[in-house]
């Protein structure tokens with residue numbers, strides 16, 4: 001057998017190491033499909049194996065200093081929904097903060113966690129946007145369940161299909177609504193729900209570039225990149241970046 005050069009051997013070693021990094025699934029990824037008390041996300045390592053502690057090579061690689069739009073392009077699904085909501089709000093003549101709130105309102109569903117998505121998204125964006133925008137994103141999830149005839153907002157027919165005729169929001173949701181409806185920023189959140197279209201058009205393709213200027217002006221993009229800026233929500237962005245990191 002021919003002798004291998006040092007660099008060939010080094011390449012092989014690097015490849016072996018890459019092949020032996022084990023991605024770990026958090027319990028929440030399988031909870032529901034599996035009983036969470038029975039999930040063991042730590043599998044035993046065989047000799048030469050290590051847990052993955054960074055980028056998961058099955059995902060698209062994020063830049064070292066990722067921007068909001070990098071997350072849109074490389075981690076979020078179904079951006080059409082928020083892009084069309086933002087365009088609708090803009091064409092209705094609403095202020096930039098409403099357009100931005102519409103653009104960001106469902107990013108938790110799109111890339112992180114569905115349950116309580118308004119609350120999660122609001123925390124994700126809070127360090128980077130006007131307080132009113134984060135408040136409205138949090139409130140939209142609650143306000144979606146409650147009609148407001150004064151602006152022509154009805155309980156969504158889609159919710160009857162999605163959750164059934166008998167679904168009623170829990171007491172904590174009603175309590176949140178009671179507080180939100182008299183809040184000074186109520187209408188900002190209500191405008192998200194008004195522009196939150198379900199029957200969005202699959203044929204309309206909107207490029208992120210349409211909102212580049214808006215995001216540039218109102219989303220305080222950290223120079224170290226989302227996730228690496230030590231903000232109170234940096235860990236959430238890092239988790240979306242490398243969701244199978246062991247710790």
Ligand SMILES: [Fe+2]
Nearest residue numbers: 105106140141
């Ligand atoms: Fe939503």
Ligand SMILES: [Fe+2]
Nearest residue numbers: 105106196197
């Ligand atoms: Fe939405």
